[in-house]
Amino acid sequence: VTSGSYSDPNALAYFPTPAWLARDLVRMADVRPGHLCLEPSSGEGAIARELAAVVGNGKLQCWEIDGGRAKKLDAAGFVTFACDFLTAEPMPLDRIVMNPPFSVPGRPQADVDHVLHALRFLDPEGMLVSVMSAGVMHRTNERSGAFRDLVASRDGTMEPLTEGAFDESGTSVRTCVVRIPAGGAR
Numbered sequence: 001v002t003s004g005s006y007s008d009p010n011a012l013a014y015f016p017t018p019a020w021l022a023r024d025l026v027r028m029a030d031v032r033p034g035h036l037c038l039e040p041s042s043g044e045g046a047i048a049r050e051l052a053a054v055v056g057n058g059k060l061q062c063w064e065i066d067g068g069r070a071k072k073l074d075a076a077g078f079v080t081f082a083c084d085f086l087t088a089e090p091m092p093l094d095r096i097v098m099n100p101p102f103s104v105p106g107r108p109q110a111d112v113d114h115v116l117h118a119l120r121f122l123d124p125e126g127m128l129v130s131v132m133s134a135g136v137m138h139r140t141n142e143r144s145g146a147f148r149d150l151v152a153s154r155d156g157t158m159e160p161l162t163e164g165a166f167d168e169s170g171t172s173v174r175t176c177v178v179r180i181p182a183g184g185a186r
Contacts (some may be wrong), residue, residue: 005131007057007080007118007139008036013110014043014066014069014101015099015173016043016044016046016048017043017047017099017131018046018168019046021131021161022046022047022049022050022066023050024177025047025050025097025099025131025177026051026053026054026097026128026129028048028129028177029095029096029097029127029129029179030055030095030127030177031051031055031095031097031127032054032055033054033055033056033083034055034059035054035055035057035059035092035094035095036060036061036092036093036094036095037051037060037061037093037095037096037097038060038061038062038063038093038095038097038098038118038121038125039051039056039060039061039062039063039096040057040063040085040088040096040098040100040103040114040117040166041063041064041065041078041085041098041099041100041114042062042063042064042069042070042073042080043064043066043069043081043099044069044073045062045072045073045076046076047097047098047099048060048073048078048101050060050097051095051097052078052079054133057077057078057079060078060079061079061080061093062078062079062080062081063080063081063083063085064080064081064082065082065083065084065085065086066082068084070082073179080119085100085114085117085118086113086114087118088117088121090120090121091168092121092122092123092126093121093122093126094122094123094125094126095125095126095127095128095129096118096121096122096126096127096129097113097128097129097130098115098118098126098128098129098130098131099130099131099133100114100115100130100131100132101114102132102133102173103133109129109133109135109136109143109144111132111133111136112132112136113149114130115128115130115132115147115178116128116147116150117120117181118130118142119182123182124180125182126181127179127180127181127182128178128179128180128181128182129177129178129179129180130177130178130180131161131176131177131178132158132175132176132177132178133173133174133175133176134160134161134173134174134175134176135174136148136158136176136178137158137160137176141159147180150180151178151180153183154180154181154182154183155181155183156178156179156181157178157179158176158177158178159177159179160176161174161175161177
């Protein structure tokens with residue numbers, strides 16, 4: 001584990017991905033053996049476990065800003081970087097499956113920041129699948145509109161999840177799943 005920590009875990013807006021949803025996200029990403037995969041903001045590894053079931057731990061990178069959770073991921077055998085994913089240098093990867101923080105202090109629409117940064121990692125034939133705040137589907141601000149345009153320009157999709165999808169994780173925030181092919185862009 002590379003060193004990293006965060007002094008206020010509640011500020012990280014951590015809400016674990018339910019197991020059923022982690023399985024669905026990996027399926028939607030069409031993850032196959034041999035793919036190099038990434039789960040930024042790995043939390044406790046719900047998505048990482050599903051990815052590793054297909055590609056193995058050696059073909060998967062996990063990034064987690066919370067040092068305690070990063071140590072647990074490392075102990076579980078994942079290649080783990082304990083630092084802010086937004087500081088990571090891009091490298092070509094086949095699949096990115098993620099549930100980023102939606103909003104953190106000083107960074108509204110943090111999920112948009114995380115997804116845009118993650119797209120820089122995709123191989124030209126790659127695929128990104130992310131849970132996001134459903135607000136990105138209907139907000140009228142310029143940032144949300146530009147994001148929707150990007151998804152459409154790459155023939156991506158944005159689908160709302162059922163209401164209560166994250167109830168078991170302690171939040172009733174409305175969510176959606178965004179699927180974005182690399183579209184040959186890097």
